[in-house]
Amino acid sequence: MNNNILASKQASKQASKQASKQASKQASKQASKQASKQASKQASRNYNLDLIKILACIAVVGLHTLHKDISIVNQSLYYICGFAVPAFFMSTGxxxxxxxxVHNNYSWNKIKKILHVVFLWSLLISISYLFWRVIKNELNLQVLIVLPKTFFGGLIQRGYLWHFWYMGALIIIYAIYPLLMRYRKRLTLIWIISAFVGVLIQITSYIVGIPVQRYIIQTFRLWSWIQYFVLGGLIGSHNNKEKVSIWKRAVVCILMNLSIVVYQNVMGKTFLHNSYAEYFYDSALTIIWLISIFYFILGLTLDTNVKSLIQNIAPITMGVYLTHPLVMRVVQHFVFVDSLGMSFVYFFAVLIISSICVFAMRKIPFVKRLVEL
Structure with missing residues (x-):
């Protein structure tokens, strides 16, 4: 009987040891697979493209905070920041x-995710509005429509979330994305047609003395967004780092930056009578300028430390875009912008606070849905 008990214990111990060994082996295999997948993802990651997104994110904050009419320096920096919005569409393309x-559901899933983010922000704004009305004892029937008004208003450049027009344009781009993929062999022709339409509108604006684009909200300026989206795709399929030296790319990019400042300043004052950067997106010179920026940055060789920094910053770019106008509303109560120095204070305050907020928001499980697409 003792022998049977001893044999049973030994068998149980052996089985337990074998199960533990098998579980350990399985866990090790899974961890190795996950590490391999992560390494593969990092290896295929385009850090240069992420750098473009980061610079575009910084530039879009500059567009909204540098106050172009204060000085020639502000105006020059403002025009240089004008590459931001086209660069967003190009990097996506x-x-x-x-x-x-492309899977059939890919575009629809992306659209649903965008709408989900817009709804969450609209809900947050609506709750804040309701809370404020209760405090002031000013409740009325208007509170019933604040949510749909904020939701749809943002998509068409209205209300507190006016900058969500970009989300509306992105929804349209994703909607036509499968069609563009179906005619991928004709992307060059599609780009030529959309660029031609844009340049024609730009020339017409110069002739009539006002920007024609002003009569169409940014959400629906599809000739521009399709043109830049497709242009990004064409650059992605033709980019060759070795073909042109980085120094030549740098010289061209610097010259184009200088040219764009002079061009937009002169044309804005002389012909358009309007100096906002958005009214130059259809210019042929602006398109060439964007191409020079992309080819220069995509041609850079980045070291490990720079890649690590980019990897940490890149995930917050969309969040900074979504939050910075709301941060501006707060900061402008403490910073009065009346000089070059104060415009820089305003710019860096909005950029840094927005970045910190997004970093913090991404650490909170539910809240991170507000700043991630």
Missing amino acids: YVLLNRDG
Whole structure:
């Protein structure tokens, strides 16, 4: 009987040891697979493109905070920051139009995610508005429509979330994305047509003396967004770092930056009678300028430390875009912008506070849905 008990214990111990060994092996295999997947993802990551997104994110804050009419320096920096919005569309096209294939539900899932983010922000704004009305004892029937008004208003450049027009334009781009992929072999023709329409509108604006684009909200300026989206895709399929030296790219990019400042300043005052950067997106010179920026940055060789920094910053770019106008509303109560120095204070305050807020928000499980697409 003792022998049977001893044998049973030994068998149980052996089984337990074998199960533990098997579980350990399985866990090790899974961890190795996950590490391999992560390493593969990092290896295929385009850090240069992420750098463009980061610079575009900084530039879009500059567009809204540098107060171009204060000085010639402000005006010059403002015009240079004008590459931001086209660069966002180009970087998206760079990735999407060079995918091997697209699942039928891909675009719809992206659209749902965008709408989800817009709804969450609209809900947050609506709750804040309701709370404020209760405090002031000013409740009325208007509170019933604040949520749909904020939601749809943001998508068409209205209300507190006016900057969400970009989300509305992105929804349209994702909606036509499968169609563009179907005619991927004709992307060059699509780009030529959309660029031609844009340049024609730009020339017409110079002739009539006002920007024609002002009569169409940014959400629906599809000729511009399709043109830049497709242009990004074409650059992605033709970019060759070795073909042109980085120094030549740098010289061209610097010259184009100088040219764009002079061009937009002169044309804005002389012909358009309007100096906002958004009314130059259709200019042929602006398109060439964006191409020079992309080819220069994509041609850079980045070291490990720079890649690590980019990897940490890149995930917050969309969040900074979404939050910075709301941060501006707060900061402008403490910073009075009446000089070059104060405009820099305003710019850096908004950029830094927005970045810190997004970093913090991404650490909170539910809240991070507000700043991630």
